[in-house]
Amino acid sequence: MQFLTLLLALLLISAAVYRLGARHAVRLSGGTRSLHSLPSYYGYYVALWCGLPALLLAAGWMIFSPLILKSLVMDALPPDTLSLPAARLSLLMNEVKQMAASGDYRYASDEVSRAAAEHYHALHTISFAAMCVASLCVALVGAWYGRSRISPKLRARNAVEGMVTLFLIASSTIAIFTTIGIVLSLLFESLRFFAKVPVFDFLFGLNWSPQTAMRSDQVGSSGAFGAVPLFTGTLLISLIAMAVAVPIGLLSAIYMAEYAHPKFRAVAKPLLEILAGIPTVVYGFFAVLTVAPALRAFGASIGLSISAESALSTGIVMGVMIIPFISSLSDDVISAVPDALRHGSYGLGATRSETIRQVVLTAALPGIVGSVLLAVSRAIGETMIVVMAAGLSAHLTANPLQSVTTVTVQIVTLLVGDQEFDSPKTLSAFALGLVLFCVTLALNVVALNVVRKYREKYD
């Protein structure tokens, strides 16, 4: 919050300096005629010199000061505390940080941590004050420097536009950095996991029970991290979802694109898209509360025992969520098929449905396949529906009436609650995440390529 105040102050100073710079430029040249750029660019020029270095300084300070503070506080700890094991020490430091942040020392576990927290708090206050003073000084010095550089010859517009271009490029590279960040963070934690559990055991093991890895002296303490039951569970649920979504989605797309009256289309299409806009947590609730009991009752009436967390109910609800996804993508590719193909087919005496099945769908097939692949990737990565409606224990089964668990369910259950980044239990979530990322990435790349290739053909 205090940092926000500092930001606001810097912004205000920059805004004030903007006017200063613009006026100064006009005054120097005695009018706007002989200036290289418009006066406002001189204003921006000075404002940039004022605000940017100060902001960079403050940001750098915010990032690095906790590290320096931590080492300072650690140095001041008594030696017998420092000789504690690393895990205990980091716990202690966390407590210290939390107490210092809240300013509430009542719940200190002992005198040492209390003293350290007060020390930390004092240092933090000094550091923050120093940062404010330093960045404000830098802002003023920057403003003075920028103003002193102003002359009618100064190419202020080019300088300002250069900075703006830099900002634009930086923003557009965020996508690359996000991908790199995903890959690195998943890979880093996964490698730590694979140091404890062999890759082969993880990818091909048939037994998944990470929850047993609680205490080192327990029987079966190592836990079992064979992910095959999770993969089959994910596949089973996605398969059921696709069995619901592909026929319904595709047939609705065909009707919308080929048969529907424009008025009907104008009403029905947005209604279908509502299904895509509903948050998935709502679908999860729907699956648990409406679909699963209904299926169970139906099963009981015909003598089948259906689990309350059956793959079938989860898959059906997930399928409903995916219907609009398939229908709108397929609608686009079907509409993109040129009319000449249809006319040719009609001319040969084919009925509409024959034309659609044998000509339009064949021509649109790559696009439809692409949209189905995208939908599959979506089904595999879908989290909330399965977290709420699918089971937690891993069964290696192909029976849709039984409960299965999925990759995403396990990631969430492993990470909700206490996270210990030295136990394979928490790290395995990242290994699962890596598998999930790789599979969906492959599906997306293939699907996007198929769709794009197809589009180029008819454009």
Added chain:
Amino acid sequence: MTEPLSMTASRPRIGTGSDAEKRLKARYRAEKRFRAYGLISIAIALLFLVVLLGSIVSRGWTAFTQTYIQLPVTFDAETIDPDGTREPGALSSADYRAVINAALEKKFPEIADDRRARNDVKKLISSGAELELRKRVLADPKIIGTTLDLWLPASAPADQVVKGNAQHDESSGLSEGALVKLDALSASGSVERKFNRYLFSNSDSREPELAGLLGAVVGSFYSLLITLTLSFPLGVAAAVYLEEFAKRNRFTDLIEVNINNLAAVPSIVFGLLALEIFLNVLGLPRSAPLVGGLALTLVSLPTIIIAARVALKAVPPWIREAAQGLGASRQQMVTHHVLPLAMPGILTGTIIAMARAIGETAPLLTIGMVAFVVDVPATPLDPATALPVQVYLWATSVERAFVERTSAAILVLLACLVAMNATAIYLRKKFERRW
């Protein structure tokens, strides 16, 4: 234009035998069937929509009211303030449960000697009633010593029985004796359903009748605010660069491939990224809307970039040519002409991306925004939950009375979505330009 064979128009008679007639009829039947399949699919999809919304509305609408029970409450000076000091400290720590119990005994004199019956009847009144009484006494200590007819919130089981969500038997959590008393109360007009203030003024609670959404709404608001302030400028800047300035080369191709891929990466993966980078590396606080907002920024950036690019593409090239012809630099052309013209489209895309972000749950789970938080977060750095996470938390709760609350939370969430999407549609309709 060539017309397809229609069913009523005169048919071209190529084959003349009865076989050909039959085949033609079969083909027309197939045509009809195919058409019906399409209609049936749409009907099924819409049916699901209706059932989904219907089941949530029918379960949730009752949560907007709350059952109150009218009791003659005596603010007994002996119980509340035995020392007679009228100090706020003493008044706020007084035993208000005893006051309520006394009121119940006054209403039902027959339970005074029967401990079990007394305990049964006590279960009708929510523990929130004590807070209610305390608030009244603290606001006006003069009422001590008087007797008022007050409406007190009913407990969750009583509330569910009155609303008809729970059966009128012991499965509701109330004993036979308590149910008889509840019936007696409602027969005498002392049971009423009023608007449920707690749903909007309280945060999460272990007691279903006291649990509210305020904390979650504030948490969602902070997260969304951070998402918007970061993803809108960054997304627009990236789109402007790619659409207006970038030359097509390997680098821009790489960016484009990345954006398209990120748009389809499962959101839980962004949650893992946020956990690793923001919490483990940068050491930001757990469960904070700040981190939630950062995670949602990463989730929604690709969507905003793609929408903004479409909007920029729709601005006709002659606008750019005219601006440059009058001597504008490329950046002046973009900031003065192209961006303002594309802004309605960009805003529409941003609002839709925000509507997706508000319903996004998975990335918030991994960064710990699933804690049980009783306080309303004061800043984006305080622990908080968000609306969809609250739905998840209540949905997985064992208490049956939370089913109704969950549905109500979903209705509030859906109302936010409808409002946002309606704004987007309005903007599109109002500012849409055809060139």
